[in-house]
Amino acid sequence: MLGMIKGGATHIGVATDHVIESFRNDLWPGYKTGEGIEPDLLAQFPMLEEALSSAGIVVWPMVEFEADDALAAAAEAAAGDSRVDRVIICTPDKDLAQCVRGTRVVQLDRRKRVTRDEAGVIQKFGVSPVSIPDYLALVGDAADGYPGLPGWGAKSSAAVLAKFVHLESIPADYRDWHVNAASASTLASTLSRERDHALLFRTLATLRTDIPLFDDVDQLRWKGQ
8 A cells, every 4th residue: 555655546445355244245146255265364454454544545344245346336426526546456367357457456466466447357358347347257266255157257257248238238149149169059048048037146246336424525635644
C-alpha cells in the first residue's frame, strides 16, 4: 500500500475478508469457506486491519459480502467521479477483470508488475470485461469452489463468448455459432442441459457493485498515519 502511495496514488482503500463466508455460500454448497486456512494466517487478518487503519488507510472489512465485491463497488463509485484520473484495482484475481473499463479503470498485478486495461483483459482471456462472469461460469473457478460446465475449456469458452458476449445470447443450435470450437455439438448439448448451473455460476462470479462504502471519494484521500 505504501508502495502505491509512493508511486502516486492519492486516494486508497483496502477491502478485507473479515469473514471468509459470504451470501454466495447460501447459493452454492461447494463455495469456498474458511475451512483449511492455517490458524496462524487467520490470526493475521485483524492485525492487518489494525495496521492499515493505524497507517491512515481506509479499510472495508467485509462480512456479508466479499472483499472482491467491495473492490468492485469502490472502483465503480470512484470512476463515477469526474475528478478521478484513473482507478487502479490492485489484485491479480481474474474475477476483478470484469470491472476494467477502457483505460480509466485498470487492474494491477503488483507482483508481475503488469497493468491491464480493457485491451489487456481481452488479450489475456479472449473476451471483454463484461463477459468475464459468463466466462468464469463456463470454465469454473477452483479457488472459489464452483466447477463450471463439463467440456467447456478456456479456448472454447472464449471463442463462443467473444461472438455472443453473454450466456443467454448463445444460440441453442451450435450450427448458428459459426466459430471454431472443437466438439461444438457436445458443448451446445452440455450448455442446454446445464443451463441452470451456468446461470448460477455466473451469479457467483458476478461482483456486487451496490455496496455503499463511501459518500465522497475525498474520504479515501491518504493524509498520513
